[in-house]
Amino acid sequence: MLVMKFGGSSVGSAERIRNVCSIVRSRLAESPVVVVSALQGITDSLIDAAKKAAKGNGYEKVFQKIVDTHQAALQELGLSRELVEPLLKELQKKMEIIVKLRQTNVELMDEVQSFGERMSARIVAGELSRQGVPSKAFDAFEIGMVTNPNYGEAEPLPDTEEKINESLKKIKVVPVITGFIGKDSAGHITTLGRGGSDYTAAIIGASVGAKAIEIWTDVNGVMTTDPKIVPEAKTIETLSFEEASELAYFGAKVLHPKTILPAVQKNIPVRVLNSFEPQDRGTTITKRGELTRKVVKAIACKKHVIIISVSSTRMLAAHGFLSRLFAVFEEYRKSVDMLATSEVSVSLTVDDMDDVDNIEKDLKSIAEIEVKKNKSIVCVVGDGMKSTPGIGARVFSVMGKHKINVEMISQGASEINISFVVDDKDGENAVKALHKEFFG
Ligand code: ADP
Ligand code: ASP
Ligand code: MG
Secondary structure (H helix, E strand, O other), rough: EEEEOOHHHHOOHHHHHHHHHHHHHHHHHEEEEEEEEEOOOHHHHHHHHHHHHOOOOOHHHHHHHHHHHHHHHHHEEEEEEHHOOOHHHHHHHHEEEEEEEEOOOHHHHHHHHHHHHHHHHHHHHHHHHOOOOOOOEEEEHHOOEEEOOOOOOOOEEEOOHHHHHHHHHHHEEEEEEOOHHHHEEEEEEEEEOOOOHHHHHHHOOOOOOOOOEEEEEOOOOOEEEOOOOOOOEEEEEEEEEHHHHHHHHOOOOOOOOOHHHHHHHHOOOOEEEEEOOOOOOEHHHHHHHOOOOOOOOOOEEEEEEEEEEEOOOOOOOOEEEEEHHHHHHHHHOOOOOOEEEOEEEEEEEEEEEOOHHHHHHHHOOOOEEEEEEEEEEEEEEEEHHHOOOOOHHHHHHHHHOOOOOOOEEEOOOOOOEEEEEEHHHHHHHHHHHHHHHHHH
């Protein structure tokens, strides 16, 4: 089997959906399992509508845009409105509930967001069938995607893969499965985190022992950096699982950070391909990658992070202090991206978030805390850095030359990345300067 995931940009309009279906048709011999995201921009609109509904009014315009986008795509494809009509009605009811409640909550937000993928799967399956490929849409939870109830960042339960494998064995048409969503054991809809359709594809790929997991997007693979920052960025032909994980983790949006894990566990190659240029070879991510002459393979940047510095001369070395410190992050379910320690302080970074004030308050009860906002992590990645001295010196002399102030520095134990923190306003310049240094 071959898992083919198409992101929002690949299913942005009727024309794009037709294109997706012709790509799937070209792979029929490999028994494709299709995973789709919501139509481009729809998840943002759903969140926007729910937030407006919680304020009491004003959601109607955004809601109408959601309705119009789907109906226009259906009409242009010559498909029946009935494919999404029941879902749109259900969504309207949810909005009315939120208006009455005058608030949303994480559970309702996940349910609202799920409508995007549920509608796009039905449209894509409809179009595939119309093109003569027997196909059916499935909500991921119908085929076994059961998660924990960690709304907004849910994780599949241990027996999910087995359930998905069992379900897919019985399906004799091309399944088009919703990315991004699942259900918890109590039957409530959950989401796997923004950009999570990649993760769905990887989980499904691991479940069925797929030959490959294809992530179809709007660029020619994983590139030396985000082409929106550096238009001359080049496609990287091969990457190791480790390199791809580091890049995704530190902001290369082209892959959701959790995508690689299920692929690593089953050693399934992940290919990142461009649905606008299906003939392009894109990037192949495998266990070993490939050593190239390039020591640095890519540069990633993650914006809007916060540095939390904890200092306490007496307590830092004390037994149990660090575990108390991390217990606070655990309680708020916040993952720490970067960590740097000295004898008297620990600095760490987390995503900007609503509950940072509460975390700060809790941490203040155990140590002195300083919080710095509007920061970016810049990360330089490459397998060859392990065996090549002097990369750090080059990275930081470039920063010095551009008068970019560097705050925290960390090198992962795997020695395949160097990451550091700069002000948000300097993040893109740091990426541009480093790209020039390492890629000319
Ligand atoms: P999709 O809708 O297909 O999931 P995304 O917007 O999530 O697409 O991811 C693709 C985008 O990721 C690209 O358009 C690009 O701007 C961005 N991106 C960031 N870093 C990289 C990188 N290193 N290589 C390629 N694309 C990147
Ligand atoms: N539609 C979801 C989002 O926009 C999931 C995805 O696109 O992968 O985050
Ligand atoms: Mg994405």
